[in-house]
Amino acid sequence: MVLALNVPKISNNRKQSMNKLLEVKNLxxxxxxxxxxxxxxxxxxxGEMLTILGxxxxxxxxxxxxxxxxxxxxxxxxxxxxxxxxGYLPQNLNRLAVKNLPLTVEDFFKLKDIVYSHQEITNxxxxxxxxxxxxxxxxxxxxxxxxxxxxxxxxxxSKPNMLFLDxxxxxIDIGGDENIYSLIDTLRLQSPLTVVMVTHxxxxxxxxxxxxxxxxRKSHACFGKPKTILTPQLLEKIFGMEVKxxxxx
Amino acid sequence: xTLQLILSLTSGIIISGIAAYLxxxxxxKRMSVVxxxxxxxxxxxxxxxxxxxxxxxxxxxxxxxxxxxxxWLLERKTKLPMENxxxxxxxxxxxxxxxxxxxxxxxEALVGNIMQISSIETIMITILGIIxxxxxxxxxxxxxxxxxxxxxxxxDKKNIDxxxxxxxxxxxxVVALGVYLVGGLITAALIAIPAGASRNISSSLFQYKLWxxxxxILGTVMGIIFSLIFNLSAGxxxxxxxxxxxxxxxxxxx
Numbered sequence: 001m002v003l004a005l006n007v008p009k010i011s012n013n014r015k016q017s018m019n020k021l022l023e024v025k026n027l028x029x030x031x032x033x034x035x036x037x038x039x040x041x042x043x044x045x046x047g048e049m050l051t052i053l054g055x056x057x058x059x060x061x062x063x064x065x066x067x068x069x070x071x072x073x074x075x076x077x078x079x080x081x082x083x084x085x086x087g088y089l090p091q092n093l094n095r096l097a098v099k100n101l102p103l104t105v106e107d108f109f110k111l112k113d114i115v116y117s118h119q120e121i122t123n124x125x126x127x128x129x130x131x132x133x134x135x136x137x138x139x140x141x142x143x144x145x146x147x148x149x150x151x152x153x154x155x156x157x158s159k160p161n162m163l164f165l166d167x168x169x170x171x172i173d174i175g176g177d178e179n180i181y182s183l184i185d186t187l188r189l190q191s192p193l194t195v196v197m198v199t200h201x202x203x204x205x206x207x208x209x210x211x212x213x214x215x216x217r218k219s220h221a222c223f224g225k226p227k228t229i230l231t232p233q234l235l236e237k238i239f240g241m242e243v244k245x246x247x248x249x
Numbered sequence: 250x251t252l253q254l255i256l257s258l259t260s261g262i263i264i265s266g267i268a269a270y271l272x273x274x275x276x277x278k279r280m281s282v283v284x285x286x287x288x289x290x291x292x293x294x295x296x297x298x299x300x301x302x303x304x305x306x307x308x309x310x311x312x313x314x315x316x317x318x319x320x321w322l323l324e325r326k327t328k329l330p331m332e333n334x335x336x337x338x339x340x341x342x343x344x345x346x347x348x349x350x351x352x353x354x355x356x357e358a359l360v361g362n363i364m365q366i367s368s369i370e371t372i373m374i375t376i377l378g379i380i381x382x383x384x385x386x387x388x389x390x391x392x393x394x395x396x397x398x399x400x401x402x403x404x405d406k407k408n409i410d411x412x413x414x415x416x417x418x419x420x421x422x423v424v425a426l427g428v429y430l431v432g433g434l435i436t437a438a439l440i441a442i443p444a445g446a447s448r449n450i451s452s453s454l455f456q457y458k459l460w461x462x463x464x465x466i467l468g469t470v471m472g473i474i475f476s477l478i479f480n481l482s483a484g485x486x487x488x489x490x491x492x493x494x495x496x497x498x499x500x501x502x503x
Contacts, residue, residue: 070404086404097393100448136453
């Protein structure tokens, strides 16, 4: 695997609070009689972007669901130091189900419990770079990138301060995915937002994350700042193959 | 207009309107076909009602409601797709009823008896119709979200199983009511046809729900009027009218 790493200068004035928001201690997760995670410990600070990195089957999505309380865990502790307002975008949304309905973008926002005004929806769409002309368009004609941006805007309209994204750019062309991550960077500059993101894209980790938690099947391999801990040797250990990368300065 | 015609039209409009409304949700879940097997579960109930001399409703409702709960339990306990579960339910309903159902006396159960509906039955249909309408309205948004991704609803600590149960019970009540209107053989059409026709011409969720209900009611009123004109069973004529509306919708596809 050869990776070209483009590391943009992320703003140094991004204000990060040093307060811990979430602490995970010695977590053990068993699913269908199989140990998925064991002795897993890490923490997330307010305003930080943590990326969960690992190959398929390493339990990235499972960990996210456990943190969200959607799946149970067997041992350990998950401690929230503050009650967060959570926004969550799961993996593999059923676009086919959306196609079965004549659902416009506006209809999709109306599926939320809280009724948002036309102006609020427009503002939310504009914050992710979408024009309000998209409101009356059927969802099934949106491109992959537009669909994903609309989903992020759908999650953000509830004004979460903690965002969980599971493979947020799956199905988007190269280039389109970079836009999504840049968008999240911009949103973090505008408002205090803690982000936990699942990916198997190493490039995303270097370019956008403050910390990385790398998972290997049945164990975790590292936790820390990407530039400090992600060595080619460690990546090879995680992904089980030689990983070469070039860092563009 | 006679009292009987008023009762028939009132019952027919309520049943077809609710069936069409719920049908829009069933189409989105690709479950239009499930109504068929559930309706066939009415047959063992019909057989027992005829053999024991009960009112038809006393036979139909328990069997269809139990069938819906049975599907809900099987869906939770097994990993079988709804399609397979429907086939199991269908075979069970038809197979067991063929053992006992006196076919000659079962016409009412096969094609409905909307033209002889009583005042008491009309009141019962109205009450059940109102309950099903408000229940469906309450769960509508979340059932669509569950269908797109369960976690979108679970993350708000909502009980997915409860939503699915209410949904299936609403389907069961509509199916049981449909047996009165068009009989057990073709109840599924009451649910599938208006939603399909509406899907063809609608470009928003509101239009989709509205046109489905209009088409459902229109098909039923046409069927009842044709039944009076041609002196044929209303049930099959309601379905044929619905099919004509569906064909016309193809010319206005969006």
